[in-house]
Amino acid sequence: MPHWTNRPPAAARSSALEIIRTPAGRPLTATIISADITGTATHFAQNRTLPCSRPDPCEHCDKGLAWRWHGYLAVLLDGKPRPVILELTAQAAENVAAAREQYGTLRSARIRLTRAGKRPNGRVQVALAPPDPENRHVPPEPDIRVALCHIWNYDPQRAKPAPRAPNKAAQIHVSPEPPTKN
Numbered sequence: 352m353p354h355w356t357n358r359p360p361a362a363a364r365s366s367a368l369e370i371i372r373t374p375a376g377r378p379l380t381a382t383i384i385s386a387d388i389t390g391t392a393t394h395f396a397q398n399r400t401l402p403c404s405r406p407d408p409c410e411h412c413d414k415g416l417a418w419r420w421h422g423y424l425a426v427l428l429d430g431k432p433r434p435v436i437l438e439l440t441a442q443a444a445e446n447v448a449a450a451r452e453q454y455g456t457l458r459s460a461r462i463r464l465t466r467a468g469k470r471p472n473g474r475v476q477v478a479l480a481p482p483d484p485e486n487r488h489v490p491p492e493p494d495i496r497v498a499l500c501h502i503w504n505y506d507p508q509r510a511k512p513a514p515r516a517p518n519k520a521a522q523i524h525v526s527p528e529p530p531t532k533n
Contacts, residue, residue, distance in 0.1 A: 368425070368498045370400075370436045373443075373464040375471045380464075381426035382489060383457045383482075384434055388444055389495045390422035400438070402503055422447065425493050426462065434493055437462075443475040450479045458492065459483040 373379050392403035394411035403409050403418045412418065422444035426437045439447060443464070451457050461480035466473040483489075500507040 367501060368434060368436045368493060368495075370423075370438050370499075370502060371428075372438050373466055373475045375466045375473060376469045378463055378465045379428070379437075381428045381437065381462055383460045383462055384425040384427055384489055384492050385423075385495065386456045386458045386492060387451055388422040388424060388439070388447055388457070389499075390420055390444065391499075392418040393421045394418050402499075402505065420444075423495050423499060424457065424462075425495055427490065434490060436495060436498060437464075439477075440475060443477050446477040446479065450481075454482050456482055459486045459489045 371379075392405065393400045394403055394409075394416045395401075396411050396414075396416055400421065401411065403412060405412055405418075420441045422439040422441070424437045424439065424447070425434050427434050447457065447462070450460060454460065460482040463478045465476050467476060497507045499505075
């Protein structure tokens with residue numbers, strides 16, 4: 352017999368992280384929770400951003416869709432209680448990667464992002480304040496790779512870290528989850 356309720360139990364509420372992008376027309380300010388950037392090549396397909404599975408066969412590359420690199424950081428937005436994943440273009444991530452090299456970590460650094468003009472696809476400008484050496488008031492770092500695999504419907508066990516070049520931002524290569532047979 353089912354046990355009917357009018358509210359889900361606390362444990363059933365989603366703990367998934369939301370992906371956000373820099374909005375047009377107003378700045379976005381946050382505290383970085385991640386120690387470093389996590390990035391991958393992506394395609395815009397099926398009305399959403401999806402990872403490119405190259406060098407494995409990639410259906411989106413085979414269809415001629417261009418790929419772009421996107422970087423991801425876990426951040427705590429000002430005035431919000433839960434962390435989110437901030438998506439950065441390659442151009443915007445360059446300043447963040449330089450700060451990571453300078454400070455050794457991004458964790459607890461303050462970030463302010465704005466878009467040039469009022470277009471939603473305008474160039475993103477990034478300003479960073481140095482990390483707090485004591486990491487005060489910074490929640491634990493979520494596993495962005497697992498969160499992104501969940502959002503993209505990929506098996507995190509099959510996600511392979513790409514070789515890391517010296518002084519470069521971390522990247523991840525994701526293979527699609529094999530289709531399930533009914």
